[in-house]
Amino acid sequence: MLNLMLMRHGKSDWDAGAPDDHSRPLAPRGERAAERMGEVLRELGLVPGLVVSSTSARARATAELARITGGWDSRLVLDDDLYGASVPETLAAAERHGNEYERIMLVGHEPTWSMTVRRLTGARVTMRTATVADIELSTINWQNLDEAAGTLAVLLQSKLFVD
Numbered sequence: 001m002l003n004l005m006l007m008r009h010g011k012s013d014w015d016a017g018a019p020d021d022h023s024r025p026l027a028p029r030g031e032r033a034a035e036r037m038g039e040v041l042r043e044l045g046l047v048p049g050l051v052v053s054s055t056s057a058r059a060r061a062t063a064e065l066a067r068i069t070g071g072w073d074s075r076l077v078l079d080d081d082l083y084g085a086s087v088p089e090t091l092a093a094a095e096r097h098g099n100e101y102e103r104i105m106l107v108g109h110e111p112t113w114s115m116t117v118r119r120l121t122g123a124r125v126t127m128r129t130a131t132v133a134d135i136e137l138s139t140i141n142w143q144n145l146d147e148a149a150g151t152l153a154v155l156l157q158s159k160l161f162v163d
Contacts, residue, residue: 001102001136001137001138001140002098002102002103002136002137002139002140002141002142003048003102003103003104003134003135003136003137003153004094004098004103004104004106004120004134004135004137004145004150005046005048005103005104005105005106005132005133005134005135006105006106006108006113006116006117006127006132006133006135007037007062007063007066007105007106007107007108007130007131007132007133008107008108008109008110008113008127008128008129008130008131009026009030009034009054009056009058009059009061009062009107009108009109009129009130010026010027010029010030010031010032010033010034010058010061010062010065010129010130010158011026011027011029011030011033011129011130012024012025012026012027012030012058012129013025013026013027013028013030014027018057021056022055022056022057022083023056023057024056024057024058025057025058025061026057026058026061026062026065029162030058030061030062030129030130031061031065032162033129033130033158033161033162034061034062034063034065034066034069034130035065035066035069035070036069036158036161036162037066037070037130037132037156037158037161038065038066038067038068038069038070038071038072039069039070040156040161041066041070041072041132041156042070042071042072044154046103046132046134046154047070047072047074047103048072048074048101048103048104048105049074049075049100049101049102049103049104050074050075050077050097050098050101050104050105051063051066051067051072051074051075051076051077051104051105051107052076052077052078052079052082052093052094052097052104052105052106052107053076053077053078053079053082053106053107053108054078054079054080054082054083054085054107054108054109055078055079055080055082055083056083056108056109059082059083059107059108059109060078060107062107062130063076063105063107064076066107074105077097079093079096079097081093082106082107082108082109083108083109084109085108085109085112086112087112087115087116087119088146090106090108090112090113090116091116091119091145091146091148092145093106094106094142094145095142095143095144095145097142098142099142105132110127113127113131113133114126114127117133117135117152120135120137120145120148120149120150121135121149121150121151121152123152125152125155128157128158128159129158130157130158130162131155131156131157131158132154132155132156133152133154133155133156134152134153134154134155134156135150135151135152135153136150136151136153137149137150138150138151
């Protein structure tokens, strides 16, 4: 069985003076949440084999901090298509990158992450900052995800683990 994990970026710093939305960095709270979620996922045995992140500064930093602090040996790939992606584009990214992995994580943005969870599982979730959804897919390969269904196995909101 394959697992698709979706992680929303940590809380961003709206006052950082970034020149555009793509460049907006994480706030200190977002950094702490990304680090803690990396540890939580390791403790729960939910470390992905591959992490694919949006190229936005806040998503990329979230992915890097979770991997490093969590002690994951997962490879990190940046995919510009995840910034501003639709649900079909998100599923296409998973298809492109999943190939040799049983569990991959995509790190990106709302509202697409909530809509992707709903599309695959039927569940209505709120993907707050640094939330992770783990979806068990009812398929044996990463092809044709637009036709796949799944079950929401785990939903972890960072506010449960971070002050």
